[in-house]
Amino acid sequence: MEEDDLAAWLTLDRCPGIGPVRLRALVDTSNCPVSELCQLDRHSLTTLGLKPAQIDALKNPPQAIIDASWQWLNASPNHHIITLNHDDYPELLKTIHDAPPILYAIGNVDLLHSPQVAIIGSRHCSPGGAACARDFAGVLAQSGLTITSGMAIGIDSHAHRGALAANGHTIAVTGTGTDRIYPANNKPLAHEIAEQGLILSDLPLGTAARRENFPRRNRIISGLSLATLVVEATRKSGSLITARLALEQGREVFAIPGSIHNPQAKGCHQLIRQGAKLVEQASDIIEDLGSLLGLVAEHSVQPPDTQPVDSLDEEYQHLLNQIGYDPVSVETLLQRSGLTIDQLSSMLLILELNDHIQTAPGGLYFRC
Numbered sequence: 001m002e003e004d005d006l007a008a009w010l011t012l013d014r015c016p017g018i019g020p021v022r023l024r025a026l027v028d029t030s031n032c033p034v035s036e037l038c039q040l041d042r043h044s045l046t047t048l049g050l051k052p053a054q055i056d057a058l059k060n061p062p063q064a065i066i067d068a069s070w071q072w073l074n075a076s077p078n079h080h081i082i083t084l085n086h087d088d089y090p091e092l093l094k095t096i097h098d099a100p101p102i103l104y105a106i107g108n109v110d111l112l113h114s115p116q117v118a119i120i121g122s123r124h125c126s127p128g129g130a131a132c133a134r135d136f137a138g139v140l141a142q143s144g145l146t147i148t149s150g151m152a153i154g155i156d157s158h159a160h161r162g163a164l165a166a167n168g169h170t171i172a173v174t175g176t177g178t179d180r181i182y183p184a185n186n187k188p189l190a191h192e193i194a195e196q197g198l199i200l201s202d203l204p205l206g207t208a209a210r211r212e213n214f215p216r217r218n219r220i221i222s223g224l225s226l227a228t229l230v231v232e233a234t235r236k237s238g239s240l241i242t243a244r245l246a247l248e249q250g251r252e253v254f255a256i257p258g259s260i261h262n263p264q265a266k267g268c269h270q271l272i273r274q275g276a277k278l279v280e281q282a283s284d285i286i287e288d289l290g291s292l293l294g295l296v297a298e299h300s301v302q303p304p305d306t307q308p309v310d311s312l313d314e315e316y317q318h319l320l321n322q323i324g325y326d327p328v329s330v331e332t333l334l335q336r337s338g339l340t341i342d343q344l345s346s347m348l349l350i351l352e353l354n355d356h357i358q359t360a361p362g363g364l365y366f367r368c
Contacts, residue, residue: 001081003070008035009083010069011061013102013204015054020098024084026050027101034085065204072179072205078194080105088112096223096249100202104178107198111169114146115293117285118221118246120239121155121231122264127358128368129155129232129264132256134162136229139282141168144293148173148225150217151190151199153183155231155239160193170197173221175214177207218242219249226289227252229279233267240267243276252288254279259326259366312356319347320367323357327364 012023012034030037030048038058040048045055073081082088082103090112093099105112117140119133137147137159147163149156151172163170172193176182178201181190193199202220203213218241222228228246230253233239243253253276258265272278279285312320322336333344348365351357357365 001073001083001086002035003066004035005033005083006070006073006081007061007066008033008038009102010066011038011058014062014065015057017051017054020100023101024099027084034083069205076106078106080109082109082112090224092116092226093220093223096219098219099223100220103200103202104205105198105200106178106194107196108169109198111146111171111198112200112224114169115144115289116146116148116171116225117289118148118225118228118242119155119159119231120149120221120228120233120242122233122237122239122267123152123154123156124264124361125154125158125232126262126264126360130158133158133231134165136231136282136285137162137170138166138168140285141166141170143282143286145286145289146171146197148221150175150214150221151186151193152214153186157186157189159231160189160197164192164196171224172197172199173217173224174199174201175203175217176209177201177203177205179205180208182209214238215241219245222246222249222251225251226293227254227285229254229256229285230268230271230276231256232258232264233271234263235266235270237267240271243271247275252277254285254288256280261326262360262366316347316351319344320351320356323351323365323367325367327360327362327366329362329364333365 012018026048027034042055045058069081073079082105084099084101088109119137121129121133133155141147141163146169147159148171149159151157151160151174160170160172170193178199181187190199215238222242222245228243228251230239230243246253253271255268255271255276255278257268257272257278319337322333330344334341337344355368357367360366
């Protein structure tokens with residue numbers, strides 16, 4: 001990219017009152033390169049519908065921002081700034097009505113043209129949800145799909161890690177500038193993604209984490225992806241925003257069901273009632289997208305190796321049956337099992353260590 005072109009795009013992007021939709025329309029109707037658009041006289045810019053304050057902004061480019069962006073771009077061959085008219089701009093993202101005019105990227109930009117599946121979900125996920133995210137991401141990545149998510153704690157981070165562990169590809173779309181890492185404890189993960197995948201944002205360099213920016217980035221996660229998988233989500237989860245955007249963009253939405261008593265499953269159940277496809281294993285997604293992409297469903301998500309249930313002592317098997325797959329309290333288990341609190345505590349610990357049960361918020365237990 002030439003510095004003049006970058007300066008023009010950054011100037012337009014920072015122009016007050018010109019969002020992604022208006023900017024794109026302005027570029028399309030002007031019938032000239034963006035660098036020339038910014039140089040048009042005031043009368044021509046007025047004819048294009050710009051107000052005096054906007055024209056003033058175009059005639060006074062943000063030079064400090066332009067210089068800093070140009071310096072960042074040239075600081076590493078891994079740094080990229082991709083504008084809407086650039087060859088590296090992903091075609092699928094370009095089809096959404098509010099496609100971001102500028103993308104900042106660190107890593108392998110070729111991944112922007114690979115088939116992608118978004119995996120999203122709760123920040124406060126259960127151990128089972130975390131395992132699902134890792135396993136689904138690993139199998140999908142091994143099948144040739146790039147895993148796209150938001151690098152938040154919880155399901156997002158586990159999805160990225162699952163793809164990386166399978167030697168697959170992953171893209172992290174951040175709610176900050178690409179030169180900022182949020183949350184801070186994801187720094188090791190961010191560095192790994194930058195080396196083996198791609199970190200992407202439409203937010204200007206230096207943008208810190210702000211609540212209003214995370215819903216904004218969700219349209220990019222869904223817009224890049226052929227399909228979106230929701231692993232766990234409450235009814236008020238931000239993941240439902242991404243799923244809604246995916247539907248509006250004409251993309252597939254998948255959801256993993258859970259217990260009717262699990263708050264983290266209620267958002268997924270809501271999506272399924274609204275038409276999302278219920279999935280139980282990664283091959284369901286691969287088969288659904290396979291005819292489009294030529295993928296082969298050679299893998300299915302398998303549970304982790306555990307001690308076989310039928311090898312447990314009769315007393316442990318009985319307790320496991322009393323627990324069931326819905327979260328249950330210790331008090332209820334005391335009533336069901338007839339055990340003392342000491343006996344029950346010891347047996348629960350053994351079952352958990354052998355991956356037969358997991359804990360849920362509120363001191364509850366459920367069978368894996």
